[in-house]
Amino acid sequence: MPVLEHLWIIPLLPLLGAAANGLLGRGWSAKRVNMVALGSTGLAFAAVLELTREFFYLGADQLPWMPPSYFTWIAAGGFRADFALQVDQLTLVMLLVVTGVGWLIHIYSTGYMSDDPGYTRFFAYLNLFMFFMLILVLAANYALMFVGWEGVGLSSYLLIGFWFLKSSATNAGNKAFWVNRIGDYGFLLGLFLMFRTFASLDFSSVFPQAAALPVESSGHGVLTAIALLLFVGATGKSAQLPLYVWLPDAMEGPTPVSALIHAATMVTAGVYMVARSSMIFTHAPRAMLVVAVIGAVTALFAATIAFVQTDIKKVLAYSTVSQLGYMFLGLGVGAFGAGIFHLMTHAFFKGLLFLGAGSVIHAMGGEQDLRKMGGLRKKIPWTYGTMLMATLAIAGAPGFSGFFSKDEILGSIGTSAGGQILWIVGVVTAGLTAFYMFRLLFLAFHGAPRYDEHAVHVHESPKKMLVPLVVLAVLSVVGGWWAAPELFGGPNYFDRFLAPVFAASGAMLEEMSRAFVLERMAATVSVALIGFLVAWWMYVRRTGTAQHVGESRSPIYRLLAGKYFVDQLYAAVIVRPLVWISRVVLWHGVDEGVIDGTVNGVGQSAQVGGGILRRIYSGNTRSYATWVVLGAAVLVTFLLWMGR
Amino acid sequence: MVPVSDVLVLSAVLFGLGVIGFIFKRDIVTLFMCIELMLNAVNLAFVAFSRALGQLQGQVYVFFVIVVAAAEAAVGLAIVILIARNRKSLNVERVDSLKL
Numbered sequence: 001m002p003v004l005e006h007l008w009i010i011p012l013l014p015l016l017g018a019a020a021n022g023l024l025g026r027g028w029s030a031k032r033v034n035m036v037a038l039g040s041t042g043l044a045f046a047a048v049l050e051l052t053r054e055f056f057y058l059g060a061d062q063l064p065w066m067p068p069s070y071f072t073w074i075a076a077g078g079f080r081a082d083f084a085l086q087v088d089q090l091t092l093v094m095l096l097v098v099t100g101v102g103w104l105i106h107i108y109s110t111g112y113m114s115d116d117p118g119y120t121r122f123f124a125y126l127n128l129f130m131f132f133m134l135i136l137v138l139a140a141n142y143a144l145m146f147v148g149w150e151g152v153g154l155s156s157y158l159l160i161g162f163w164f165l166k167s168s169a170t171n172a173g174n175k176a177f178w179v180n181r182i183g184d185y186g187f188l189l190g191l192f193l194m195f196r197t198f199a200s201l202d203f204s205s206v207f208p209q210a211a212a213l214p215v216e217s218s219g220h221g222v223l224t225a226i227a228l229l230l231f232v233g234a235t236g237k238s239a240q241l242p243l244y245v246w247l248p249d250a251m252e253g254p255t256p257v258s259a260l261i262h263a264a265t266m267v268t269a270g271v272y273m274v275a276r277s278s279m280i281f282t283h284a285p286r287a288m289l290v291v292a293v294i295g296a297v298t299a300l301f302a303a304t305i306a307f308v309q310t311d312i313k314k315v316l317a318y319s320t321v322s323q324l325g326y327m328f329l330g331l332g333v334g335a336f337g338a339g340i341f342h343l344m345t346h347a348f349f350k351g352l353l354f355l356g357a358g359s360v361i362h363a364m365g366g367e368q369d370l371r372k373m374g375g376l377r378k379k380i381p382w383t384y385g386t387m388l389m390a391t392l393a394i395a396g397a398p399g400f401s402g403f404f405s406k407d408e409i410l411g412s413i414g415t416s417a418g419g420q421i422l423w424i425v426g427v428v429t430a431g432l433t434a435f436y437m438f439r440l441l442f443l444a445f446h447g448a449p450r451y452d453e454h455a456v457h458v459h460e461s462p463k464k465m466l467v468p469l470v471v472l473a474v475l476s477v478v479g480g481w482w483a484a485p486e487l488f489g490g491p492n493y494f495d496r497f498l499a500p501v502f503a504a505s506g507a508m509l510e511e512m513s514r515a516f517v518l519e520r521m522a523a524t525v526s527v528a529l530i531g532f533l534v535a536w537w538m539y540v541r542r543t544g545t546a547q548h549v550g551e552s553r554s555p556i557y558r559l560l561a562g563k564y565f566v567d568q569l570y571a572a573v574i575v576r577p578l579v580w581i582s583r584v585v586l587w588h589g590v591d592e593g594v595i596d597g598t599v600n601g602v603g604q605s606a607q608v609g610g611g612i613l614r615r616i617y618s619g620n621t622r623s624y625a626t627w628v629v630l631g632a633a634v635l636v637t638f639l640l641w642m643g644r
Numbered sequence: 645m646v647p648v649s650d651v652l653v654l655s656a657v658l659f660g661l662g663v664i665g666f667i668f669k670r671d672i673v674t675l676f677m678c679i680e681l682m683l684n685a686v687n688l689a690f691v692a693f694s695r696a697l698g699q700l701q702g703q704v705y706v707f708f709v710i711v712v713a714a715a716e717a718a719v720g721l722a723i724v725i726l727i728a729r730n731r732k733s734l735n736v737e738r739v740d741s742l743k744l
Contacts, residue, residue, distance in 0.1 A: 622670075
């Protein structure tokens with residue numbers, strides 16, 4: 001059982017790759033950089049595959065598997081945080097997604113980034129990201145998880161601002177970092193409260209203690225507070241309302257980064273964290289409700305914005321926000337397995353969509369505007385074919401992976417009045433998803449070309465970019481088949497695999513008859529079909545319709561095109577007052593007035609005092625003597641007077 | 645026997661002369677002599693106290709003062725010679741370049 005006993009090897013490999021490329025890689029040939037970057041992540045993937053094989057030899061009583069702690073990281077008073085890793089089914093799924101999809105995207109990047117002068121730096125950052133992400137999912141306590149959490153945030157910042165000469169890229173990087181600070185602040189407060197309550201941050205100590213506490217159905221209690229604070233962290237990292245604003249801007253980074261970090265892995269860290277903390281969340285039903293509602297509202301909200309985006313990557317970014325909302329909806333209603341299932345399938349098809357978009361951008365010579373594409377189907381057939389698979393998957397076409405995971409989430413929602421509303425929101429979003437995804441596909445690949453065919457030489461991407469596309473396309477199709485037997489009354493193998501992780505938390509899903517579940521499924525599929533037909537009608541059949549809607553400048557269109565003016569709202573309510581306070585009060589007032597004033601005042605008083613005293617030092621010896629005599633006289637007089 | 649107070653008055657008068665001379669004279673060598681005068685006025689007071697109190701410390705101090713005065717004279721006169729060479733003058737008012 002080599003890998004089980006040496007879990008540290010999995011995160012260490014990408015770290016070594018990052019160190020080699022980052023510290024020594026200056027001037028290395030692209031070939032050597034590839035060897036280090038692909039080798040380290042490939043080996044990590046191989047190690048995870050070997051781990052998977054070994055994992056099945058473990059007995060149920062040995063899980064979660066936790067090798068002895070490698071070293072004590074922090075020991076201060078009663079606080080103790082070890083560098084300790086653990087593996088259970090949930091971690092294993094995350095490991096496979098992170099290293100597998102991550103490796104494919106590394107391969108793709110060697111093609112996509114081949115002309116970039118920052119090639120070595122790019123792969124150093126990408127490997128660093130892999131290291132932190134693996135730490136995040138392997139950590140056996142919240143403190144170490146937070147290290148990974150912050151580390152992926154750092155790598156994300158570095159990669160969004162990868163083209164740092166573009167001010168929009170650096171601004172987007174800063175925005176991502178700052179917005180995530182808000183979420184991380186909540187996360188940290190949650191950890192402090194957790195430590196105060198349970199005197200530990202180890203999973204193995206916190207969860208049993210939480211399990212022993214009563215369920216806080218009234219919504220008042222420490223577990224509800226912890227759960228809500230943790231969820232604040234999740235909304236930051238996983239781009240949920242109200243902290244989603246950084247993700248669309250993060251598209252300034254290179255496209256493989258958008259695929260790996262801002263679609264497949266990092267943004268799902270919040271989902272993973274909430275699922276990992278399922279014990280705390282199930283004991284705080286009100287917090288669960290908040291998670292579900294935020295998830296549902298975000299799903300709908302972001303999907304509507306995706307309607308009118310013209311940048312191919314922005315459409316996908318809002319789609320990611322929307323799909324993450326689905327995952328939280330699943331977690332919030334207690335279907336943790338379904339949430340993680342959707343996380344996995346989403347990693348496949350959204351990763352593929354981004355890579356496909358990258359291939360389109362590559363083919364168009366850097367053009368990202370959907371209005372300037374069209375008719376690419378014949379020219380880049382492989383990209384088109386794979387993107388079609390991904391679009392069908394995300395739209396929930398029966399048989400594709402997104403169909404199973406999305407329907408499992410929607411099927412898990414209860415039948416209470418509130419549950420019905422959540423379900424309707426979810427189904428409407430499914431229709432919207434089908435609409436905007438096919439809109440993207442039709443605009444890019446169908447119809448007549450809307451670019452200058454003499455100026456742009458559309459060309460299919462090289463093999464090293466197409467192979468990952470094809471692999472991900474296959475996964476997008478078959479990735480959901482774990483759940484397929486459920487359709488015919490069998491078990492959902494994915495859920496059954498993950499069940500031990502969530503069993504102890506006791507999330508109870510409503511029992512529903514098979515006929516009812518199938519009815520719901522049919523409803524979702526038909527709504528998605530409507531979305532597809534509307535998109536087809538608007539963008540293929542009557543191509544003028546969309547333009548007509550756009551030109552009408554109706555209030556709804558302007559609201560959507562302005563992205564509900566959330567950025568403007570934040571700028572007016574938070575950013576500008578903050579800048580004003582910083583500039584007027586803190587800068588000109590406190591810094592210049594009080595701090596500089598004190599320092600300058602001390603200097604000036606010394607200068608003025610010295611200016612007076614220097615007059616004494618005339619250079620005239622006799623005047624010095626006079627001063628000495630006067631001083632002595634004063635001293636003698638004083639002593640005599642004292643001695644009286 | 646001469647009373648202590650008389651000796652002290654003499655000492656004070658000598659010291660005062662030294663001070664006045666130091667302040668009002670301009671010739672550097674004269675200033676030196678004024679310093680010697682002050683030192684020896686102090687020596688006189690030490691000896692007087694030593695005698696009156698029947699203790700030896702005062703006399704020991706006098707030796708110290710004489711030794712220091714000798715050293716000071718040696719260094720000081722060397723400086724005076726250098727000043728005389730450089731400035732062609734022994735007027736203390738012309739030695740005033742050491743100031744801010």
